[in-house]
Every structure is written in C-alpha cells, then in structure tokens.
Amino acid sequence: MSARLVLVALVCAGVSAAMSGCASIGAASGAVAGVATGAVTANPAVGIGVGIAVQAATDEAVNRYMRVMHQEQQDAIASLVGDLPVGGSQPWRVKHRLPIENGHGEVRVTRAFDTALASCKEFAFSVVDGDKPDATADWFTASACRQGTVWKWASAEPAVERWGTLQ
Numbered sequence: 135m136s137a138r139l140v141l142v143a144l145v146c147a148g149v150s151a152a153m154s155g156c157a158s159i160g161a162a163s164g165a166v167a168g169v170a171t172g173a174v175t176a177n178p179a180v181g182i183g184v185g186i187a188v189q190a191a192t193d194e195a196v197n198r199y200m201r202v203m204h205q206e207q208q209d210a211i212a213s214l215v216g217d218l219p220v221g222g223s224q225p226w227r228v229k230h231r232l233p234i235e236n237g238h239g240e241v242r243v244t245r246a247f248d249t250a251l252a253s254c255k256e257f258a259f260s261v262v263d264g265d266k267p268d269a270t271a272d273w274f275t276a277s278a279c280r281q282g283t284v285w286k287w288a289s290a291e292p293a294v295e296r297w298g299t300l301q
Contacts, residue, residue, distance in 0.1 A: 207237050208287035212278035215257045216285030218243045252279040
C-alpha cells in the first residue's frame, strides 16, 4: 500500500507542477519527498522535515537559475547599449538553452553621461510578449555603465518591476 501511495503522490505532484509553472516546483517536490519519506519510515515528522528541506533546496535552485537567465538578458541589453550612440536603436533577443524566459524587443539609447566613477547611458527597452506580429510590447527605462571593457546593467528599479526580486 505504501508504494502505491508514493506513486499516487508522484503523479499528483507531477501534474500539479506541470500545470502551475516554476513557482510551485519546490512545493511539489517537497510534497513528494515528504510523502515518500513518511511512507517509507512510517514517521510523519521525518516526512515533514524532509519535505520542507527538499522544498527549500528546490526553491533556491529555481531562483538561482532564474537570476542567471535574467542577468543574461540584462547583459545582452547592456552590451547593445554600449555600442549604440545617443538616439540609436536596435533590436535585442536572448535565447536560453531551456525555452524559458527567452526575450526580445528593442533598445533605444536616450542619454549618455560621465560621472567620476564611470561612463553611463540611459536607455529605454521594450519586452515583446510573444512572437506574433500583433504582440504587445512593454517599455522600461534603465541605465548601463562601462565596467572596464564591458557595459553592465546599472539600475534596479526596472528589473524589480519586470522580474520581481530575482535580480
């Protein structure tokens, strides 16, 4: 009976994770690990502890991966900004190995300025929702500054608005 219970829990968690996206992967994997451990050990406290630990580890791994993908998008946009003159515009596109968080849009440099610490540019960029011709585009503003030979994203507000706290 316990093997059957574990199988049912795995199927339910898999369906739940597939239907609800990345945000619930940690909860689903924690639930599966907790049910499986509780069924094997016959101790619900051990199952709960294992479930919580697995959920926390899975959530951290997903958040870390999302941060890396968002940094790749920011780096791609900042690199284009560094190459463009004020008033210049160019399309941007990022395609990740996993087909998650791929993005594209347009970058327009609006101002360049120098500070005592760095050369910087302000820009507007769009993020297009999909690949269809009638897809909507949301616009954001940000800054990028030169760090040595590369340009890096230099503002937090647009990233927080677009990507939550996963900057």
